[in-house]
Amino acid sequence: MSNDYKDRDSGAERITFLPQHGHYRHLRVYQVTEMIYDITFYFTQHYLTKGDRTVDQMVQAARSGKQNIAEGNQAAATSSETEIKLTNVAKASLEELLDDYEDYLRVRHLPQWNAEHPRYEKMRQYARSEQIRNEYARKIALMNDEEIANLSITLIHQAIYMLHKLLITMQDRFVREGGIKERMFQSRVDYRSNQSNLNNRSNQNNRIAQNGHFVPKDKKY
Numbered sequence: 001m002s003n004d005y006k007d008r009d010s011g012a013e014r015i016t017f018l019p020q021h022g023h024y025r026h027l028r029v030y031q032v033t034e035m036i037y038d039i040t041f042y043f044t045q046h047y048l049t050k051g052d053r054t055v056d057q058m059v060q061a062a063r064s065g066k067q068n069i070a071e072g073n074q075a076a077a078t079s080s081e082t083e084i085k086l087t088n089v090a091k092a093s094l095e096e097l098l099d100d101y102e103d104y105l106r107v108r109h110l111p112q113w114n115a116e117h118p119r120y121e122k123m124r125q126y127a128r129s130e131q132i133r134n135e136y137a138r139k140i141a142l143m144n145d146e147e148i149a150n151l152s153i154t155l156i157h158q159a160i161y162m163l164h165k166l167l168i169t170m171q172d173r174f175v176r177e178g179g180i181k182e183r184m185f186q187s188r189v190d191y192r193s194n195q196s197n198l199n200n201r202s203n204q205n206n207r208i209a210q211n212g213h214f215v216p217k218d219k220k221y
Helices: 028-047 053-075 080-107 120-128 131-142 145-177 180-210
Strands: 005-009 012-016
Touching: 028 053, 028 080, 028 131, 028 145, 053 080, 080 145, 120 131, 120 145
Parallel strands: none
Antiparallel strands: 005 012
């Protein structure tokens, strides 16, 4: 099966071996990591001491999670390998950030909310809702450090899960379709095959015409 992708150019249809991807900002996982970054920035500015190395560490990890999803999505058109690599970096960065939030709660003897905690399920549902995207910036200003840390942990778990599923999809697609070099080669093979078929049909029509078996449409009897 051909790995070509249809595209439009100046109103005419053409074939390209470059896959078409949606904008990364439309990805749910990117939207979640954007919230994680904003919340983490607020958290470090309000609950960690200025000059603490953990501040930069957490902000950079949150930024890396967000940016590598964006860069991986943009690289996807020309390199499946780079897309997979950057998406995996994003996942690893969020796992590092998760450790930092868990450490914050543990060393301060604050609870990390689990399934037995009375507020766990409500927080989990809120983190999955569309509502949070419109109000998280306002909500976190009303929360304490325990609440913000647990909200961030919940969002990070969701993002890591989505990235895990995304990586599986990317790997499956790579196995089926290969990388850019393989798609380029296959597109060239398909083009030559199509040209050969067209030439064969043209030659066959010419031979029929020469043998007197072909009647032009404008010939009258």
